[in-house]
Amino acid sequence: MNEQGEPLPVPRPSSEVESAIFDAELVDDAASVPKLTRWQRFMNWWQRSPRVPTALKSRKAAKQALLDLLLFVVHLPWRFVSAAGRGTVAAVRAWRRWVRVHDYRDAAEQSEKLVDKFIEIRELTLFRWKVTGTAGLASAAVLVVAYVLYGAPALWAAGGLAAASLAIFGRRKEGSPGRKPVLSGPRSLTWTMDPQVLVEAFRDAKLIGKDESLRLVERAAHDGSGWAVTVDLPATRKAADVIKHREALASALAVDELQLIIERVRGCGGHAGRVFLWVADADPYAGPPMRFPLLDVEQWDAWRAIPFGRDARNRRVDLQLVWTSLLIGAIPRQGKTFSTRLPAAGLILDPHARLYVFDGKGGKDWEAAEAVAHRFVCGDEIEHVEAVRDHLVELVAEVQSRYARMSRLDDDICPESKITPAISRDTDLDMPITAVVIDEVQVYLENPAREDIGGKKSTIGAYIADLLTYLTRKGPAVGIVVILATQRPDSNTIPSRLRAVLGSRFALRVMDWRDSNIVLGEQMNTRGFDASTLLPSHKGVGILRPDSETGADTIATLVRTFFMPNPEWRTICGRGRALREAAGTLTGHAAGDDLQRAVDPTAVAKALGSSSEVLDDRSALPEPLSSVVDYLGDDIDRRDFVPTAELIDALDSEPTLFGRQMGELGCQPRRARVASEDGTVRQVRGYYTADLRKAVDEAHTAQEKEGE
Numbered sequence: 125m126n127e128q129g130e131p132l133p134v135p136r137p138s139s140e141v142e143s144a145i146f147d148a149e150l151v152d153d154a155a156s157v158p159k160l161t162r163w164q165r166f167m168n169w170w171q172r173s174p175r176v177p178t179a180l181k182s183r184k185a186a187k188q189a190l191l192d193l194l195l196f197v198v199h200l201p202w203r204f205v206s207a208a209g210r211g212t213v214a215a216v217r218a219w220r221r222w223v224r225v226h227d228y229r230d231a232a233e234q235s236e237k238l239v240d241k242f243i244e245i246r247e248l249t250l251f252r253w254k255v256t257g258t259a260g261l262a263s264a265a266v267l268v269v270a271y272v273l274y275g276a277p278a279l280w281a282a283g284g285l286a287a288a289s290l291a292i293f294g295r296r297k298e299g300s301p302g303r304k305p306v307l308s309g310p311r312s313l314t315w316t317m318d319p320q321v322l323v324e325a326f327r328d329a330k331l332i333g334k335d336e337s338l339r340l341v342e343r344a345a346h347d348g349s350g351w352a353v354t355v356d357l358p359a360t361r362k363a364a365d366v367i368k369h370r371e372a373l374a375s376a377l378a379v380d381e382l383q384l385i386i387e388r389v390r391g392c393g394g395h396a397g398r399v400f401l402w403v404a405d406a407d408p409y410a411g412p413p414m415r416f417p418l419l420d421v422e423q424w425d426a427w428r429a430i431p432f433g434r435d436a437r438n439r440r441v442d443l444q445l446v447w448t449s450l451l452i453g454a455i456p457r458q459g460k461t462f463s464t465r466l467p468a469a470g471l472i473l474d475p476h477a478r479l480y481v482f483d484g485k486g487g488k489d490w491e492a493a494e495a496v497a498h499r500f501v502c503g504d505e506i507e508h509v510e511a512v513r514d515h516l517v518e519l520v521a522e523v524q525s526r527y528a529r530m531s532r533l534d535d536d537i538c539p540e541s542k543i544t545p546a547i548s549r550d551t552d553l554d555m556p557i558t559a560v561v562i563d564e565v566q567v568y569l570e571n572p573a574r575e576d577i578g579g580k581k582s583t584i585g586a587y588i589a590d591l592l593t594y595l596t597r598k599g600p601a602v603g604i605v606v607i608l609a610t611q612r613p614d615s616n617t618i619p620s621r622l623r624a625v626l627g628s629r630f631a632l633r634v635m636d637w638r639d640s641n642i643v644l645g646e647q648m649n650t651r652g653f654d655a656s657t658l659l660p661s662h663k664g665v666g667i668l669r670p671d672s673e674t675g676a677d678t679i680a681t682l683v684r685t686f687f688m689p690n691p692e693w694r695t696i697c698g699r700g701r702a703l704r705e706a707a708g709t710l711t712g713h714a715a716g717d718d719l720q721r722a723v724d725p726t727a728v729a730k731a732l733g734s735s736s737e738v739l740d741d742r743s744a745l746p747e748p749l750s751s752v753v754d755y756l757g758d759d760i761d762r763r764d765f766v767p768t769a770e771l772i773d774a775l776d777s778e779p780t781l782f783g784r785q786m787g788e789l790g791c792q793p794r795r796a797r798v799a800s801e802d803g804t805v806r807q808v809r810g811y812y813t814a815d816l817r818k819a820v821d822e823a824h825t826a827q828e829k830e831g832e
């Protein structure tokens with residue numbers, strides 16, 4: 125209800141999370157595509173047809189052609205003389221080979237029959253000399269007769285004819301030594317008219333072999349603000365490899381790689397070798413910033429995917445937050461704070477959502493959120509870091525309490541010991557969707573102040589990392605959403621145990637591919653997603669890797685985020701406060717109540733995993749052991765054996781590298797018999813947990829020795 129007591133307008137349903145299924149994409153609100161007039165269609169054809177000479181396509185090209193012609197005419201005498209010279213040399217060489225019966229002589233030499241054939245060769249040589257002499261005499265006679273009949277012009281004409289013939293003989297040929305380097309001319313977009321050009325581009329990019337070809341599923345057609353085509357690769361070639369080598373294909377097609385979108389066509393209309401290509405007419409990420417759609421709605425539902433941006437094809441990309449968590453990484457001034465505020469805005473517009481907002485930067489960017497946040501900290505002083513720690517401790521206790529309370533709920537209300545929309549909105553149950561939004565999280569994670577946690581020495585930063593890891597791992601099932609933004613996405617700042625559990629990732633421009641992989645996940649650069657290749661001018665453009673748990677079936681998408689400057693952000697926060705006041709859900713800091721709930725610190729320390737000795741001080745463990753230990757949690761004591769495939773999958777690691785690094789830490793994979801789900805027993809490679817525990821002990825002993 126709004127202030128006038130009228131019901132609030134129900135927001136329009138957003139598009140479903142968009143999939144990469146070309147045939148099944150659902151775009152409900154993409155900007156309408158203008159219909160092309162007959163003239164525009166003709167001009168499109170004219171511009172792209174390989175049959176229309178380039179010089180007739182634009183004034184600039186015509187001018188260039190005229191200039192080229194002028195240069196050609198100026199250079200012609202010299203080119204003619206040098207070509208005739210080359211022709212003379214080539215003609216003399218050819219005549220010499222012929223008169224000496226070179227090929228016959230070589231063949232006889234190779235078959236070691238030169239002596240037998242000597243007489244034959246000699247006779248042939250003599251004959252050819254005679255032919256040469258006769259031809260020479262005949263030519264001289266013809267010249268004399270022509271001179272007698274027509275005078276000097278006849279000699280000039282004969283000389284000219286001979287020179288022209290020699291020049292043609294001596295002209296440079298494609299592929300011959302001394303081939304002239306020429307610009308290849310405009311390749312871009314001619315493939316829309318001539319599919320052979322597309323095939324050649326695939327060959328040039330080494331995506332198909334020399335003798336292979338493509339099968340056009342659909343002819344190139346103008347789609348939105350670009351050209352689209354769907355092709356089938358030759359058998360055994362994979363669409364995933366084309367995505368991986370997007371840059372090479374973009375180069376072969378002479379377009380910027382940001383303009384080339386490649387997707388696998390999946391589902392029933394697709395297969396592993398079917399590729400959808402879309403080439404934007406112009407830079408798809410240029411143009412004026414895009415308005416955030418939630419500015420036009422009064423209220424939002426935190427359970428629904430939140431509008432985040434648009435992809436190159438102008439399709440809206442939404443972000444599902446419940447059940448997942450989000451890591452945003454970028455170098456400064458690329459739009460990190462702006463993009464973090466977008467999911468936060470969706471949650472602010474849900475009066476039932478609770479927000480913990482911590483800003484390590486301490487500027488004005490998050491100030492407005494103070495009006496709605498249940499807990500709010502802004503700054504990087506030690507008291508701010510301690511406040512963040514205390515609020516996170518409170519939230520860890522809250523997660524434990526939610527699990528306990530949920531286990532006591534009826535099956536009708538809570539069928540799966542997981543939060544449901546109804547539970548999250550029931551004020552009596554007090555389990556709202558709760559988001560922890562931390563901007564510049566590295567400020568808190570890197571704080572070196574020493575701290576005694578459950579009898580163990582650690583730093584406050586490492587403790588915050590543990591708290592966040594717990595919240596990210598255990599929180600989603602009870603409605604906790606963690607959103608972290610950092611300008612230092614290196615492995616020292618965001619410990620891998622925390623990164624491993626952050627489901628969704630968004631990387632704006634970063635310094636190099638390593639940082640990109642740290643945000644997006646290992647090996648993502650080799651799969652064609654590298655945020656260091658983004659342009660500095662493309663503010664707010666990044667690679668979104670959605671959580672596979674939320675049903676997204678793309679690996680990653682290049683997204684241009686919506687733009688929400690400070691005044692509009694303030695409007696959203698003001699609207700969120702009004703909604704909470706109306707619903708009676710304004711709590712904590714926003715309601716003037718900063719009183720911390722009493723929390724049992726030992727219960728929290730226990731929750732963080734101190735019950736398992738091996739988990740103590742795991743931040744000090746080297747990688748990938750630290751991530752393995754973190755992934756296994758208490759299972760390291762409960763299980764005997766963990767298959768390598770399971771670890772590789774869970775930690776998103778590269779198998780060879782993982783095996784080598786584990787080997788260096790003293791953990792060699794061994795074979796064991798494991799029962800699979802269907803009851804069959806298989807022999808698989810993996811690690812005995814006893815070996816893992818031993819490696820942990822050894823790592824700790826080594827560190828203690830180093831400390832001494």
Ligand SMILES: Nc1ncnc2c1ncn2[C@@H]1O[C@H](COP(=O)(O)OP(=O)(O)OP(=O)(O)O)[C@@H](O)[C@H]1O
Pocket residue numbers: 413414454455456457458459460461462463485611663664665684685686687688
């Ligand atoms: N989606 C967008 N579209 C257009 N411009 C944007 C977008 N997002 C951000 N910008 C521009 O980029 C600038 C930097 O954004 P922002 O403050 O979010 O960067 P940041 O990465 O948080 O920087 P810092 O690390 O210094 O805090 C903003 O001032 C804004 O003008």
